[in-house]
Amino acid sequence: MIQTVAWVVSLIFMTAIAGIFLFVAIKSKEKREYEPIKKKWYKARTFYGTTLVIAFLVITIYTLRELPYNQPLYGDEQEPTIVDVEAFQFGWHISEKEFKVGEPIEFDVTSADVTHGFGIYDEDRNLIAQTQAMPGYTNTVYITFDEPGTYEILCLEYCGLAHHVMIATIEVTE
Ligand SMILES: [Cu+2]
Incomplete structure (x- = not known):
């Protein structure tokens, strides 16, 4: 067409x-x-x-007019849950791993050593949000889950021999 x-x-x-x-x-x-x-x-x-x-x-x-595009999707009156994420060789420190459907969440992502990639995958292994995890910087991902389930955090940046073991899970419930 x-x-x-x-x-x-x-x-x-x-x-x-x-x-x-x-x-x-x-x-x-x-x-x-x-x-x-x-x-x-x-x-x-x-x-x-x-x-x-x-x-x-x-x-x-x-x-x-909507720049920057990565703006929180919730209203001003809603306070997001702040989650600190630190990537390291080879794993994740995540300050909170249980969330509710509809809860606005702000992931503040950084790295302890080299550059990693912070990717959130749903149960069908679709990438639903991501940012770079960089030493000395904090990158923010705003997300509100609308499906319950077990979500996986995978590293999206080849960061060394055990890059593939950088997997963490978070739970989202009704
Ligand atoms: Cu990594």
Whole structure:
């Protein structure tokens, strides 16, 4: 479907551009007074230029208004549960591992040694949230679980020989 639309739209634009080239080629033989044409099209150029700048400004502000994207999804009146996470070679220190469905949680993630990756997986092994665990920095992940279950924390950054044993589990109940 999208391919067909892209194909048709491309054809329309290519035809339009070819038409403009043809028009210019045909008209190029014609001799006319230059001054009035210049005046008219300079005005048009200013108009289209200004319109473009305004349009792009509006589109840019509109599409980027939610930056930064990793904002908490809960209201101001809700206090999130703060969970400290520290990655190390080769495991996780997680200050709290039991949560409720609908409970807003803020994971503050850092590392004790090298860079690790903090990834939260659901029971089907789909990655549902992640951030980098970096020594000297704290990265924040906001999440509110809407399904109960056992979630796994896996390291997403190859960090040494036993990288694959960096698995922790958290429980989410109704
Ligand atoms: Cu690791």
